[in-house]
Amino acid sequence: MNNIEKNLLKQVADIEKTPMGAYNIRENGKGVARNTTANIDIVTKKDKPGIDIIIKPNTKNESVHIPVILTEGGLNDLVYNDFYIGENADVVIVAGCGIHNSTCDTAQHDGIHTFHLEKGAKIKYIEKHYGEGEGTGERILNPQTIINLGENASMEMESVQIKGVTSTIRETYANMQKGSSLVISERIMTTGKQTAKTIFDVNLDGEDSSVHVASRSVAEDDSVQEFISNVKGNTKCFGHVECDAIIMENGRVISDPKIEANNVDASLIHEAAIGKIAGEQLIKLMTLGLTEKEAEEQIINGFLK
Amino acid sequence: MLELQDICFSRDNKDILKNVNLKIDNEKMVVITGPNGSGKSTLAKIIMGIETPDSGKIIFDGKDITELSITERAKEGIGFAFQQPVRFKGLTVKDLIEISAGNSLKLCDACDVLADVGLCAQEYLNREVNSELSGGELKRIEIAMLAAKKSKLTIFDEPEAGIDLWSFNNLISVFEKMHDDIKGSIVIISHQERILNIADEIVLITNGTVGKHGPREEVLPQIFGKIKPCHKLENKERCNKGGTVNE
Numbered sequence: 154m155n156n157i158e159k160n161l162l163k164q165v166a167d168i169e170k171t172p173m174g175a176y177n178i179r180e181n182g183k184g185v186a187r188n189t190t191a192n193i194d195i196v197t198k199k200d201k202p203g204i205d206i207i208i209k210p211n212t213k214n215e216s217v218h219i220p221v222i223l224t225e226g227g228l229n230d231l232v233y234n235d236f237y238i239g240e241n242a243d244v245v246i247v248a249g250c251g252i253h254n255s256t257c258d259t260a261q262h263d264g265i266h267t268f269h270l271e272k273g274a275k276i277k278y279i280e281k282h283y284g285e286g287e288g289t290g291e292r293i294l295n296p297q298t299i300i301n302l303g304e305n306a307s308m309e310m311e312s313v314q315i316k317g318v319t320s321t322i323r324e325t326y327a328n329m330q331k332g333s334s335l336v337i338s339e340r341i342m343t344t345g346k347q348t349a350k351t352i353f354d355v356n357l358d359g360e361d362s363s364v365h366v367a368s369r370s371v372a373e374d375d376s377v378q379e380f381i382s383n384v385k386g387n388t389k390c391f392g393h394v395e396c397d398a399i400i401m402e403n404g405r406v407i408s409d410p411k412i413e414a415n416n417v418d419a420s421l422i423h424e425a426a427i428g429k430i431a432g433e434q435l436i437k438l439m440t441l442g443l444t445e446k447e448a449e450e451q452i453i454n455g456f457l458k
Numbered sequence: 459m460l461e462l463q464d465i466c467f468s469r470d471n472k473d474i475l476k477n478v479n480l481k482i483d484n485e486k487m488v489v490i491t492g493p494n495g496s497g498k499s500t501l502a503k504i505i506m507g508i509e510t511p512d513s514g515k516i517i518f519d520g521k522d523i524t525e526l527s528i529t530e531r532a533k534e535g536i537g538f539a540f541q542q543p544v545r546f547k548g549l550t551v552k553d554l555i556e557i558s559a560g561n562s563l564k565l566c567d568a569c570d571v572l573a574d575v576g577l578c579a580q581e582y583l584n585r586e587v588n589s590e591l592s593g594g595e596l597k598r599i600e601i602a603m604l605a606a607k608k609s610k611l612t613i614f615d616e617p618e619a620g621i622d623l624w625s626f627n628n629l630i631s632v633f634e635k636m637h638d639d640i641k642g643s644i645v646i647i648s649h650q651e652r653i654l655n656i657a658d659e660i661v662l663i664t665n666g667t668v669g670k671h672g673p674r675e676e677v678l679p680q681i682f683g684k685i686k687p688c689h690k691l692e693n694k695e696r697c698n699k700g701g702t703v704n705e
Binding site for chain 1: 506508527528529532533537538540543544546547548549550553554557558560603607
């Protein structure tokens with residue numbers, strides 16, 4: 154593995170050496186490394202590109218890494234990954250995609266991840282997206298996450314777009330059964346003329362199900378971001394969506410929230426705030442000895458942490 | 459240490475500071491007091507570089523800092539605690555204390571500065587300085603940041619505001635400890651008699667000018683001598699329906 158590949162893996166999956174536990178590394182549209190464990194199986198799909206990750210019931214303290222890297226331009230990689238998490242399993246799943254494009258052709262990866270969590274299963278899902286490369290070719294990532302949470306299942310999803318992605322449409326759909334819980338934390342940074350669109354569509358169908366979506370984003374230069382959410386409370390449930398954005402230079406952010414209470418016992422909240430960095434925040438950090446630029450960096454880094 | 463020479467500042471055709479001349483010596487605890495709107499906070503902001511005077515000079519440690527930026531003044535050794543502390547989504551108490559200290563602070567040192575302001579480090583270090591913190595908690599964190607910064611000159615703009623539930627004794631002991639530890643000068647803008655009582659010197663600002671400046675023993679009786687019914691200068695203002703505190 155060369156340095157470019159190593160760096161991409163480090164950025165998106167924090168992998169420097171062979172990861173512990175189960176893993177599947179995909180490079181330029183092909184699987185290049187795989188490991189399974191007694192409790193976690195990874196099977197190549199026969200009908201379409203992608204893999205099935207099957208985690209046995211009661212599997213605890215194990216992890217699965219399934220990073221994807223693209224180092225060639227002119228590639229459009231579409232992959233379907235399905236996760237079957239057995240009853241009462243408790244695992245960490247690290248995905249993510251990094252693109253290094255040094256060509257003038259587009260490099261694109263569209264990952265469609267579908268999660269099926271059985272009763273009482275619990276996962277932490279970390280997904281990072283990153284782009285780099287001196288080429289003029291676009292770096293496009295369109296992740297789609299479909300979440301099906303069984304009774305009392307819970308999922309914590311951390312979705313981060315670090316930098317360098319020319320355009321992205323990030324869609325997340327969730328269907329939630331009784332007592333299930335979903336916590337999504339999203340961080341997006343766009344610069345230059347990049348665009349990012351996020352869609353959250355959550356159906357709170359099960360009694361006492363709950364969702365919390367917190368999105369923080371920074372749009373710099375001439376970049377444009379759009380945040381669309383639709384949380385439907387169809388029973389006694391709780392939903393909270395929070396969207397905060399910092400705009401800089403000519404950056405634009407459009408927030409289009411929707412909450413839909415279809416039951417008298419549904420409790421839904423949406424909060425959204427968009428604005429530039431407050432002058433008093435910069436002044437405060439400058440009184441501590443930071444330059445204006447350093448203060449700005451601290452504020453942005455903290456905000457996206 | 460700090461010398462203000464003929465500082466003038468006006469906004470919207472109103473003279474806020476008029477030829478202010480003031481010297482703050484090394485290692486002094488100086489309390490600046492006076493009625494609301496007399497120009498105290500403006501003066502503090504001018505020293506920090508947050509506001510720019512229309513005319514006059516600011517000399518710090520023998521160096522003309524009038525044209526220096528906020529950052530440069532902070533690096534020269536001036537610190538400033540805001541009257542209304544700023545909230546930061548994402549930055550933690552630990553982040554801000556580390557930035558204040560100018561380096562990666564030892565955990566025990568961060569704990570010490572928080573303990574001094576009555577906060578439990580275990581509970582607060584990793585908390586974001588956001589709207590989940592109360593005004594009182596923010597104020598204490600603000601003071602802790604300045605204790606960590608260890609500036610040659612630290613200015614506190616009405617530190618007592620918003621810490622009603624915290625005893626004044628603690629606040630006062632923080633100032634005294636900072637004064638002893640850092641061996642710098644501390645300038646506190648305050649209306650509180652108990653804070654005036656710990657000053658080496660008191661400066662009375664009225665109508666944008668220095669009305670009185672001298673040792674506490676000398677100035678304090680002149681201020682309070684004629685304000686018997688009220689303990690606070692602010693109350694005196696209310697008693698006089700907005701009148702000044704000229705002795």
